[in-house]
Amino acid sequence: MQASLFESPDHDLYWFERHARSQGYLLVAGVDEAGRGPLAGPVVAAAVILHPDRPIEGVNDSKKLTEHQRELLFDRITAEALTIGIGSSPPEQIDRINILQATRQAMLEAVNQLAPCPDILLIDGINTISSPLQQQTIKQGDGRSASIAAASIIAKVTRDRLMHEFDRQYPLYGFARHKGYGSAAHLAALRQHGPCPIHRASFRGVRELVTGDPSVCIFS
Numbered sequence: 001m002q003a004s005l006f007e008s009p010d011h012d013l014y015w016f017e018r019h020a021r022s023q024g025y026l027l028v029a030g031v032d033e034a035g036r037g038p039l040a041g042p043v044v045a046a047a048v049i050l051h052p053d054r055p056i057e058g059v060n061d062s063k064k065l066t067e068h069q070r071e072l073l074f075d076r077i078t079a080e081a082l083t084i085g086i087g088s089s090p091p092e093q094i095d096r097i098n099i100l101q102a103t104r105q106a107m108l109e110a111v112n113q114l115a116p117c118p119d120i121l122l123i124d125g126i127n128t129i130s131s132p133l134q135q136q137t138i139k140q141g142d143g144r145s146a147s148i149a150a151a152s153i154i155a156k157v158t159r160d161r162l163m164h165e166f167d168r169q170y171p172l173y174g175f176a177r178h179k180g181y182g183s184a185a186h187l188a189a190l191r192q193h194g195p196c197p198i199h200r201a202s203f204r205g206v207r208e209l210v211t212g213d214p215s216v217c218i219f220s
Contacts (some may be wrong), residue, residue, distance in 0.1 A: 023055075042094075047110040170196045174186060195209055
């Protein structure tokens with residue numbers, strides 16, 4: 001689709017979905033990720049096809065919701081969406097191919113799980129994925145498209161739950177509190193204890209402790 005066809009009113013989260021269907025794309029999937037920025041843990045992506053006749057009240061960019069709101073909406077989206085896919089890339093893959101490519105791979109994994117297959121993907125941000133499906137990227141899409149917002153909630157809640165599991169495995173770092181982001185407490189724990197197996201060795205704040213040199217990029 002031409003980008004000019006995708007200029008929606010900011011207040012209407014279902015505009016993109018309705019417009020895509022008016023152009024013949026009946027099954028519209030929103031795609032988003034959670035966890036590009038943290039120093040630890042996987043990046044998680046989700047793809048969601050919402051039911052066209054059952055809007056879910058309260059769906060919004062996951063960053064604008066409380067943890068309790070996200071949990072409630074996660075359950076509603078899981079129960080009412082036509083289909084949901086979830087993909088992830090672990091820290092070692094992030095270190096090997098970089099965070100952008102790892103995110104794109106996680107998104108592709110999520111999309112490939114969708115059944116039925118979507119007619120078009122609405123993807124948060126500016127990067128497409130290696131899929132033959134029709135794609136439309138939308139800047140700040142998690143606050144502009146209901147499908148992308150739903151995907152952002154699924155990805156965020158899924159990743160947060162994983163980080164709670166990692167907190168039980170590696171209790172020295174406080175992953176349940178900061179979810180792997182570079183908080184002062186997390187950085188202090190890193191300096192005291194060194195990285196654990198789920199830290200991203202290529203990220204600033206961790207790589208200095210791995211290589212001793214903050215300028216070194218350890219991508220292979």
